[in-house]
Amino acid sequence: MTVLSDQLHLHPDQLGAYWMPFTSNRHFKAAPRMLASADGMYYKTDDGKTLLDGFAGLWCCHAGHNRKPIVEAIQKQAATLDFCSPFQFAHPLAFELANRIIDIAPDNMQNVFFCNSGSEAVDTALKIALAWHRIRGEASRTRLIGRERGYHGVGFGGISVGGMLPNRKMFGNMLYGVDHLQSTHNLKENAYSDGLPEWGAHLADELERLVALHDASTIAAVIVEPMAGSTGVLFPPKGYLQRLREITKKHGILLIFDEVITGYGRLGGAFAANVFGVEPDMITFAKGVTSGTVPMGGVICSAEIHDAFMTGPQGAVELFHGYTYSAHPLACAAGIATLQLYKDEQLFERAAKMAPVLAKAVNGLKGTKHVIDLRAFGLVAAIELESRPGAVGARAFEAFLKAYEKGVIVRSAADNIVISPAFIIEEKHIDQIVSTLRDVLMALD
Numbered sequence: 001m002t003v004l005s006d007q008l009h010l011h012p013d014q015l016g017a018y019w020m021p022f023t024s025n026r027h028f029k030a031a032p033r034m035l036a037s038a039d040g041m042y043y044k045t046d047d048g049k050t051l052l053d054g055f056a057g058l059w060c061c062h063a064g065h066n067r068k069p070i071v072e073a074i075q076k077q078a079a080t081l082d083f084c085s086p087f088q089f090a091h092p093l094a095f096e097l098a099n100r101i102i103d104i105a106p107d108n109m110q111n112v113f114f115c116n117s118g119s120e121a122v123d124t125a126l127k128i129a130l131a132w133h134r135i136r137g138e139a140s141r142t143r144l145i146g147r148e149r150g151y152h153g154v155g156f157g158g159i160s161v162g163g164m165l166p167n168r169k170m171f172g173n174m175l176y177g178v179d180h181l182q183s184t185h186n187l188k189e190n191a192y193s194d195g196l197p198e199w200g201a202h203l204a205d206e207l208e209r210l211v212a213l214h215d216a217s218t219i220a221a222v223i224v225e226p227m228a229g230s231t232g233v234l235f236p237p238k239g240y241l242q243r244l245r246e247i248t249k250k251h252g253i254l255l256i257f258d259e260v261i262t263g264y265g266r267l268g269g270a271f272a273a274n275v276f277g278v279e280p281d282m283i284t285f286a287k288g289v290t291s292g293t294v295p296m297g298g299v300i301c302s303a304e305i306h307d308a309f310m311t312g313p314q315g316a317v318e319l320f321h322g323y324t325y326s327a328h329p330l331a332c333a334a335g336i337a338t339l340q341l342y343k344d345e346q347l348f349e350r351a352a353k354m355a356p357v358l359a360k361a362v363n364g365l366k367g368t369k370h371v372i373d374l375r376a377f378g379l380v381a382a383i384e385l386e387s388r389p390g391a392v393g394a395r396a397f398e399a400f401l402k403a404y405e406k407g408v409i410v411r412s413a414a415d416n417i418v419i420s421p422a423f424i425i426e427e428k429h430i431d432q433i434v435s436t437l438r439d440v441l442m443a444l445d
């Protein structure tokens, strides 16, 4: 089949109109990395080069690329019901997908609100938290607490609770009444941890300090990524998330896990909440729910949250929130086919099985030039490099470019090189990724 991208041979002067997100546009357009097709673990560029995808697209294609059952489900759905207003209408697939998500979510989770991205999921969860306190008569609980080095997408809610300087500094004061816990990343205490760091559970106690400062009656919710992904794969210290749960519960504060990256198997269980045995009040998700094929995000919440809204007069809208494309039929079809594929091929179990293989290979880079830490847990790993003076991120970005030239896609995040592959990865792929990175690092200034 000829696809549109096969027919396009773009000239450099045709690259101007598209303003690329989170990309150095001028650098990219001078030497584009143009992907034309994909299959399993591999991409093909527009000039026919094969690339091993060590990053599952962008933390999302958990089942690998262009998997037939998902592709066919999307095609069929597009020809059956292209669109359905999610306001005052619905289609069966939305309910089916919600039920399937609840089946694999932690026990206390009972309802799913759909949107289209991780950013929308985060802002939705924050709004639900504020509204929930209000309808229960605690309208003074408006403060939101995030964490330094957290990434929660790019909406105003997400950047407000997020803790990434470049994503915040250009955009004014954002939401007021937001505070942050400190990051758990500490190389002095935790460098080369084998698995989860031993040190740092006590950092959750900082929430007590914020409660003492602001009073619990002003705090609506705490949001954290169970594993901070975008700032370089920072795993929670042993006991940290449990402690955060205890403290939030004690003070009537909602706990939101942002599982846009960790959801749908990345850490070897359906959600990080399952893996760590901690039940938050809400979980945000996106990416892996459709294995990256059709945009979709959502919020899973406990019955306690959902049921509190189901009280007003019959016929009244309970939550004034939603998106034109909430529960889009194509996304729901993709989601159902994806969850079925995860089940049929036992892909979460496979992620768990391949985790020690990835960890062993990555930990073998200890002592390689520039490396100052190695982190691995589940099917995700990071190689932290010493930064060049005054140029944080430059070395890892160069490593990303050089690995690409050698046919391997990884991602750079500050001075971390991140590996987060599809769960169908085999040992030979891991070997190729890690040996390519070793060569790249040895040749790098």
Ligand SMILES: Cc1ncc(COP(=O)(O)O)c(C=O)c1O
Binding pocket: 116, 117, 118, 119, 120, 122, 151, 152, 153, 154, 225, 229, 230, 258, 259, 260, 261, 286, 287, 297
């Ligand atoms: C933890 C987390 N939350 C939210 C987002 C935002 O998702 P999206 O880019 O789909 O808006 C991301 C994206 O990587 C993420 O990693």
